[in-house]
Amino acid sequence: MAALGSGLGISSLFTYNIGLFVPDLSQEIGLTRGQFGMAFFAATIAMAVALPVVGKIVDRHGARRPTVIGSTMLVVGFLFLGSVTQSVLSYFVLTAALGLFAVGSAPISYMRAVSVTFDRARGLALGLTQMGIGVSAALVPPVIAAVIAGSGWRWGYYALAGFAALGLVPALIGLRGRSAMPVPSGPEGPPLLSLPLFRHQLAAFVVMALAFAGFLPHFVPMLRDAGLSSSQAAAFAALIGIFVILSRIAIGWLADHVHAPWVAGAVCLLAAGGCLALLFGGAPLAPVAAAAFGCAMGAEADLVGFLTSRYFGTAVFGRAYALQYAGFMLAAGASPAWIGLLFDRTGSYAAALIVTSGLLGIAAILFVLMPRYQLSERPKDGDILSVQEEGSLP
Template identity: 30%
Template sequence: MVYSYTIKGGAMAEGKGYGEFRTGWPVVVAAMLGIGLGLSPVPFYTIGMLAPELAREFGWTFGDIMGGLPIMTFAVLVASPAVGFLADRIGVRPVALASVGLFALSFMAFALNPGDIRFFYANWAIMAVLGAGTLPITWTRAVNNRFDDRKGLALGLSLLGTGVFGFLVKPFTALMIAEFGWRGAYLAVGALPLIIALPVAWFAFHDVGDRTQNAAQRRESAALAAANAPGLTFSQTLREWRFWVLAVAFVPISFAIGGPIPNMENILKSGGFAAADIVTLASLIGLSVIAGRLLGGWLIDRFWAPGIAFFMLCAPAAACWIFAHGPLTFETAAISIVLIGFAAGVEYDLMAFLVARYFGLKSYGAIYGTLYGFFALGAGIGPVVFGRAFDATGSYDGPLMQAVLMLIGGAALLLTLGRYRQFTAPA
């Protein structure tokens, strides 16, 4: 039997069902743009388009270029818990706004690379630290504060940006490369958060109480809200076995899903597909991420989330099996890519949803930030393992089969979480 998560009193009791969207939709839109044009998807989805240009100009190997992703991962491991604590203390709005601008500038700095791989790697680390506030840690906190009955759907819509811009940024990057070269592409893509996400967030992204309080009052309210919010403290959560189940499960899951996506163009090329077919097939990732966001959010609102996650994460295991064993046709490749993208679409909102349901909102930022660090660990290592394997063997079969086992094992771990926890906030 599945028990619901109950919060009495406070902002989340104000709206029920879809009525919560009457006041909460600007926050959802701002979160969608902020996440979609932030650290999580933009470097991840553009590296596959830019890697051949960097290799051609500087003579770097594919594995060398993918090495920026684990550097970003380890920087995120350090920065994301700090961002979570900062958001809990001073509020999510100032953290998110500052980080959007800093992320944009640090991404544009890649255009200044003189051909030094050390400069390239340092840029990844700096971008990760400065852009950590654009991760879902901050944006989903405000969404969670405003939604209860439709929390899963609201989170799914907020995280829809990763799919939308994952679909759009690949052809946009290719166009910019063709018109202005890889340096111009870095500048153009980096400008998108400044001209789209930042203005919208400035006007629309407000947590509960932001509009009626000054900075000092917001800091005081944030501390008071943290003290009175329903749920566990961060130290209590670290003693919870469910936290460590999630931490352990998300490493192999993110490895298995994150490994193939930035390597997808090369996976398809090694499978014998023509350039035009590769562009068409690779674009399906973003579209399927969108579908995963929407359907996944709708399902976890209505059914036990770990059970939904198990089925949605076993599907890309079948896709990795197909890629490893071939032979690939256009149809089988398209189906496999959709299955992988569909699972990628449910990952982030699933994590946000599980944190809220099992640990509450008292230390949401710190808990989510720490779990995101484990998630980023797998997502950062995966692409490099895939790239190194191809450099060494000319094939992706080995890591693809590893991904099959990791997806099934990680998804099975989620089934041990049990019933949702119940927390009651003071009136």
């Protein structure tokens, strides 16, 4: 149910399908690629602002109600995009509003529920939960594309609203019982952002996202510049999605058996290797780069949730995960911009590949320097897992 709910929320239905409407909206309302990018980034900022609020609500009042409200708002938002969009301004406002009000349908509630329910196999459970997003990203876009081609872009949004409505089922049925209830807690302790360990983890994920996330939308144009046909480039891009799905399970399993920050550092180095493969090997090594980027993309959401639960416990998981993931989202939203600007300045992706490799190396160092945590001891309700770090929550 957690995987289904994650796959039918805003993180998958919005992120992986919104680009399908750009050609039709360009003809219908004159939407440019730059305006589309700004609208998408505005929605990302809105989600990042709202996520900590949702996280606090989930911690204090349980997971079910905010998820149901968020899924309902996602349905309403897609319906409005299909029926009300008449201009670039209306598109911009509706897209930003969708990110703000439908953020409750993000995986945060399911990640928290899984973290509360599972202990020793928590990494694998979180990986399977996030795999729902990858499966949705593979299956839903072809359906929406067919609807747009056959009935027009407005019906494409209505179809997305239908998928979002299905997301109410796991929210209503799956988020019941202890896993969906607030976790009893004592005094809240110091603000999370005041903790050195929290800022350390946040910095590691932000640098990681700022480095590699921007190459996902630039991957196909990069391969086209290298001489590949559109179909060949698209096939390699699809390989990224396959490795995203596979890595969700593999990284989750590894996190249960190996110190997770070491896994994160290895993933960063793997992605850096993919960048260097493209830089020095070009198109023939595109499959290597696709596999590396897919593993990195699949690892990030799993490891954010896993490390947050291990270092800060379940009592504040909603708030801690929301702040960590919001920072990751903002960095991921800004990443394509700096890569595009560097390409415009230099005329190629070579400089961006070098900078990305360096940033991923920094992220790997940050992860490796994170302290040990208790691997398989479940804390009592309200306790925070202790770590060997001064300034961590009591």
